[in-house]
Amino acid sequence: MKFRSYIRLFAGVLLVTVSTSAIAQSYLENPKYGPDEETRKECAKNLSLYGTFYKHNNYKDAYKPWQNVIRICPAASINTYIRGVRLLKARYEEVADPAQKKALVDSLMMIYDLRITHFNKKGMVLGQKAEDLFTLAPDRYEEAFNIAKEAISIEKANSNPSTLFAYVSIAKVMYDNQKLTADQVIELYSQVSDYIDAQATANPNDDKAKQAKDGIDAIFAGMGVANCDNIIALFEPRFKATPEDVNLCKKIRSLMSANRCTSHPLYLNASIQIFKSEPNADLALDIARLQYEAKNAREAEKYYNEAINLESAVEKRANIYYELALLTFTELKNLPKAREIALKAIEENPNMGKAYKLIGDIYASERNCGSNDFEKKTVYWAAVDKYIKAKQVDPELTDAMDNLINTYSQYYPSKEDIFFYDLKVGDSYTVGCWINERTTVRDRK
Structure with a gap:
């Protein structure tokens, strides 16, 4: 054991002697290695000695000369601090005594502080210091x-x-x-x-x-x-004070979305402020849906149109047209315009079965198309035509459309009514008023 220690010490001294003589001049002339020539020589020796041990992962023998470098020439190299963190952590893992561990943590904190003193990068180093502590x-x-x-x-x-x-x-x-x-x-x-x-x-x-x-x-x-009450209590006063603060609005939107608080007016108002500054199709669509849910039909219509104008993807545009058509039908009660918009959705996506289904619903809801009871019942022929088309282009709608067809076919004119108007089953017929659809005569079963 003594022989091995002797060999190790001899090797270390030899390495130091060779290394120190090779780089002595640069060290001796640089004040960062110490205030005088004697200190700089000592610094060079310890730098070389601990560095050699460190490179061979011999942290135990590197520790003492590393301490000497910190003591006599703390500004010599940033590596002294980078490597010092590893040396201290390794030593921390080796000891079991709580008092020793605490002292090593204190030493580690001091090393971070010294690094900031001599090499700055304060923010980054403090971050590492906090993590380790x-x-x-x-x-x-x-x-x-x-x-x-x-x-x-x-x-x-x-x-x-x-x-x-x-x-x-x-x-x-x-x-x-x-x-x-x-x-x-x-x-x-x-x-x-x-x-x-x-x-x-x-x-x-x-x-x-x-x-x-x-x-x-x-x-x-x-x-x-982050429940809704906390978020609203914290951010609503700030929003009212500076509604034009887009970054604040983005924080509000992000937090409220993550915590399912989107039904509160604050979420909608923050979204509108963001859109004013940074308009985009997805945000316009989100605002339109929020306005729809809030029963603000005209505002919803406005933002649906904004979304259509900003959206370039065909399938997305088709879906936006569909939602706008649904709004126009259910909230604005404008049936001709709702059909017009639904047809635009079909232009964008001819396989959109739900748009055909919507037109069928629009027709089936019309109660004033015609001057008599017979003519008013003919709208159900046109409605069923759309339900049939819906399941043709989208087979997943088959069951739902079959149910609607069965429901509304019960409202067809009777065979007697058809005969009275000089028609027969299978004839071509044009449904009147704004619908103006060519269809086929069918009787109630």
């Missing part, structure tokens, strides 16, 4: 929280995804221990989610950002703080 000394969560908060206040959207994740993780512990209120947690999540969303959007292939985002959302959802 929370991991190694979770009972110091409040201290870790404040460090992470400062780090993120500096780095903002450039914060490391792991720091953002750690911040929310610590916030959960803070909330569980009544150090944060529900409103504070919502505010914190709103800020962090903006930052991580921006990173995930800017770098869609960045797995770290995506994983952090998923983790942050999961932690927040599990905390149960």
Whole structure:
């Protein structure tokens, strides 16, 4: 054992001697390695010695000369701090005594502070410091929280995804221990989610950002703080004060959507403000649907048309036309216009069975098409024609259309009525008024 120690020491001294002599001049002339020549020589020796051990993963023997570097020439190299974190963590894992572990955590915190002093990058380094403190000394969560908060206040959207994740993780512990209120947690999540969303959007292939985002959302959802009442109480006064703040509106929309608060007027109003600044088809469609649900038919019509004008995808346009036709039929009660819009949906997508079904419903609802009872009943021929067409283009509608056909065929004119009007089953017939559809005479069974 003594022989092995001797050989190891000899090898180390030899390496130091060779390395030091090779680079002595550059060290001796640079004040970052110490205030005087003697200190710089000592610094060079310890840098070389700990560096050699470190490269061979011999952290135990690297530890003492690394400490000497920190003590006599702390500005010598940023690697002293990067490697020092690993050395301290390795030593932390090796010891069992709680007092020793605590001292090593304190040393690690000091190393981060020294790195900031000599090499800056304060925000990024504070983020790492907070992560390590929370991991190694979770009972110091409040201290870790404040460090992470400062780090993120500096780095903002450039914060490391792991720091953002750690911040929310610590916030959960803070909330569980009544150090944060529900409103504070919502505010914190709103800020962090903006930052991580921006990173995930800017770098869609960045797995770290995506994983952090998923983790942050999961932690927040599990905390149960974001109920609708809390969100509205926190953000409605802010919205009223600055409704033109698009970023605020986006926060409101994101939080309310995630927590199923979309029926509240605040969600709709925030969405409208975003649309004013950043119009797009999807948002216009969402607003149209919200207005429809709120029974604001004219406003819904307006935003459906906005969505149609902004949408370039054919199938999406067809669906928007269909929804607008449905609104025009059910809320605006304009049957001719509803049919006109439904036909535009079919132009975009000829296989849209539900649009044919809607036209059938429109016809079947018409009660004033004709000057007598016979003519009024002929609208059911036209309606059934559309139901037949609907199941032809979309077989999945077959059962539903068959039910409607059976229902409305009971309202056909009787055979006697047909004979009275000098017609017979199978004849061609044009349904009158605005419908003006060519159809086939059928009798009630």
